[in-house]
Amino acid sequence: MHTKTDPTLPVVTCATSGEPIELRLSTERATTLAELFKLLSHPVRLQILDILSRHSGQVCVCEIERHFQIRQPTISHHLRLLREGGLIEGEQRGLWVYYHLRADQAARVKELLGQADD
Numbered sequence: 035m036h037t038k039t040d041p042t043l044p045v046v047t048c049a050t051s052g053e054p055i056e057l058r059l060s061t062e063r064a065t066t067l068a069e070l071f072k073l074l075s076h077p078v079r080l081q082i083l084d085i086l087s088r089h090s091g092q093v094c095v096c097e098i099e100r101h102f103q104i105r106q107p108t109i110s111h112h113l114r115l116l117r118e119g120g121l122i123e124g125e126q127r128g129l130w131v132y133y134h135l136r137a138d139q140a141a142r143v144k145e146l147l148g149q150a151d152d
Contacts (some may be wrong), residue, residue, distance in 0.1 A: 120136065
């Protein structure tokens with residue numbers, strides 16, 4: 035089906051500000067951010083990060099688990115993803131693992147969670 039254009043209507047063209055439009059994020063940076071956003075996209079992981087961001091010391095996994103109505107293997111899965119993503123670290127002490135935010139990530143996480151001033 036061919037449609038005619040109305041010659042009485044103005045011709046609209048794409049106009050820019052005169053400056054070329056360029057990507058601000060490199061592919062590598064965009065990939066890094068997408069991976070971080072994917073990591074932060076689960077409510078349980080955000081809640082775990084919130085717990086850890088409010089405690090400067092290490093938090094026992096048993097203390098983390100008691101806040102959730104999900105099974106321990108699921109909590110371990112989320113903690114593993116956060117560890118692999120470089121946001122947290124864990125230290126085995128006897129039967130328990132104690133988790134904390136990585137020092138180089140603490141300010142970043144607190145800012146993301148809106149607690150930079152705490």
